[in-house]
Amino acid sequence: MTDENPKQQQALLEEIEQAKAEWEQKTLQPILDKYGVRRDEFNLSDGAPVDLLYGPQDTAELDYLDDLGFPGQYPFTRGIQPTMYRGRLWTMRQYAGFGTAAESNQRYKYLLDQGTTGLSVAFDLPTQMGFDSDSPRAQGEVGKVGVAIDSIADMETLFDEIPLDKVSTSMTINSTAAILLSLYIAVGEQQGVDASKLRGTIQNDLLKEYIARGTYIYPPRASMRIITDIFGFCKDEVPRWNTISISGYHIREAGSTAAQEVGFTLANGIAYVESALESGLDIDNFAGRLSFFFNVHNNFLEEVAKFRAARRLWARIVKERFGAKKERSMRLRFHSQTAGSTLTAQQPKVNVVRVALQALASVLGGTQSLHTNSWDEALSLPNEDAVRLALRTQQVIAHESGVADFIDPLAGSYAVESLTDRIEEEARAYIERIDDLGGAVAGIEKGFQQSEIQEAAYQAQLRQERGEDIIVGVNEFQTGHQPPEDLLRVDEKVERSQVERLREFKASRAQDDVDKARAALKKAAEGSDNLMPHILNAVKKKVTLGEISDTLREVFGEYVERVVL
Missing domain, CATH: 1.20.5 (Single alpha-helices involved in coiled-coils or other helix-helix interfaces)
Incomplete structure (x- = not known):
């Protein structure tokens, strides 16, 4: 008012x-x-009704200075930078990686030539799960959903002729994040780039893996130790690196509502902060390097409001709950990616429209970094033409739409402000329920978050089947389905050639150095030393990703998922 x-x-x-x-x-x-009217009820992502009309009565309790404020000031509802995109556009990333390191290196160079301003690396499942390409567990999956990285030799090839002091690199990796970061640091050193100059992000968010995705290795509490070791190491050695990207993306992909995405993601963030504090770190020494990763779904205004609500809620949590003094610690910086789960194999070119709307919602919501999915990703890894069009979508929004000239242009909208308040309130309620269970880790062990997401996904599916939620080309406006012919396929020869290179790499090593490095890592894992220096030493001594993971498996064991019905 x-x-x-x-x-x-x-x-x-x-x-x-x-x-x-x-x-x-x-x-x-x-x-x-x-x-x-067109139908009896209009709904948000969780099935809640959309009011007929929003007005001043819906924002009567809003206090401008306390609830909105100004851009770049607490509680950051209107953005974390005073000038937002007038000062600098968001980082335009394209998530890429497939086959071998050499093939992915060529794709990265192509994307940089096309105007991408940050790299985003996709790894294959064996790399994500801590298996070398020659492991029986890796068979049939090498290079399929991302690039295969087994060793420092692969990492050298992946970033060949890409100056690591000039680019920002995001690596979507979790269970093996400490290993991939160590490989990146080692390759930077080979290029003459000091670790203090490296810029980028590792996802490193294991809690959401237990909730929604499944690429975990060790039990939750062992994973939390590795994560906090990364926090402590990077604080001094790699200060410009974002040590975690606390991810709601996969929570939303699994079927959560917008409020659940915010609530569960920030609850995970609370768990990471608490773990870091317990290890002796000061909140203002590491919170400023935390970053978040959110989904962008189809309900346009709800998505804009979701980002504003998440910023405000996180700022209040870090200030009020953890006593942070620096405003930098309270800023929720986030990367966003358009929703893969909304892409359809039916009439796939329509995905171009979906991605454009989602990208625009992300920009209007104040993202710091954005990846736009390619139209063909419901059918295959994206081809070069599809990737270029996805990138051009961001560039048109940035340079032709005019929206980047305004700071938080939807602020003050009765509908947007009402939705912002509603999502913040619902997300806070979820956080309080998780607190009552003993925190995010305890909630995961009891199956709470998983169960809530499963129910939300089930209800969404029922609404689609009843025709209440229309999906163009799927349950309405259907045509005969003919898959496109120009889809990217990873040749089966990729796996054979990768395994052969790995065997040659292992044969060229000094085995005594490998054994000593693994023994030192195992001893550190059994004790309380920070693991990062030992992992970094191991990759430099040519210990492979799978061998490092196996060494830690010997100490920590493997997690067995709790079945939630």
Whole structure:
């Protein structure tokens, strides 16, 4: 509302309510009687109804300075930078990686030539799960959903002729994040780039793996130790690196609502902060390097509001719950990616429209970094033409739409502010329920988050099957389905050639150095030393990713998923 006194505000609201009642009777009702509406109910992502009309009564409790404020100031609802995109555009990333390191290196160079401003590395499943390409567990999966990285030799090839002091690199990796970061640091050293100059992000978010995705190796509490070791190491050695990207993306892909995505993601963030504090770190020494990763779904205004709510809620949590003093610690910086789960194999070119709308919602929500999916990703890894079009989508929004010239242009919208408040309130309620269970790790062990997401996904599927939620080309506006012919396929020869290179690499090593490095790592894992220096030493001594993971498996064991019904 305004700065009028409470009596004036109340009188104004009553006047508006009276006028609204008159409008409903004289203007709205005759039209409803004559024509009706398209359907009985309009809903948000969780099935909650969208009100017929939003107005001042929906934002009557909003305090501008406390709830909105100004860009770059607490609680950061309106953005974390005073100038937002007037000062600098968001980082345009394209998630890429397939086959061998050499093939992916060529794709990265192509993307950089096309105007990509940051690399985003996709790894194959064996790399994500801590298996070398020659492991029986890797058979049939090498290079399929990302690039295969077994050793420092692969990492050298992946970034060949790409100056690591000039690019920002995001690596979507979790269970083996400490190993991939160590490989990146080692390759930087070979290029003459000091670790202090490296910029980028590792996802490193294991809690969401237990909740929604499944690429975990060790039990949760062992994983938390590795994560906090990375925090402590990077604070001094790699200060410009974002040590974790706390991810709601996969939680949403698994079927959560917008409020669940925010609530579960920030609850995980709380767990990481608490673990770091318990290890002796100071909140203002590491919180500023935390980053987040969110999905961008189809409900346009709800998604814009979701990002604003997440920023405000996280700022309040870090200040009020953890006592941070620096505003930098309270800023929720986030990368966003358009929703893979909304891409359809039916009429796949329509995905171009979905991605454009989702990307625009992300920009209007104040993202710091954005990846736009390619239209063909419901069918295969993206081909070069599809990747280029996805990148051009961001560039058109940035340079032609005009929206980047405005800072938080939807602020003040009755609908957007009401949705922002609603999502913050619901997300906070989820966090309180998780606190009552003993925190995010305890909640995961009891199956709470998994169960909530499963129910939300089930209800969404029912709405689609009943035709309440229309998916163009799937349950309405259907045509005969003919898959495109220009899809990217990873040749089966990729696996054979990768395994052969790995065998040659292992044969060229000094085995005594490998054994000593693994023994030192095992001893550190059995004790309380920070693991990062030992992992970094191991990759330099040519210990492979699978061997490092196996060494840690010997100490920590492997996690067995709790079945939630």
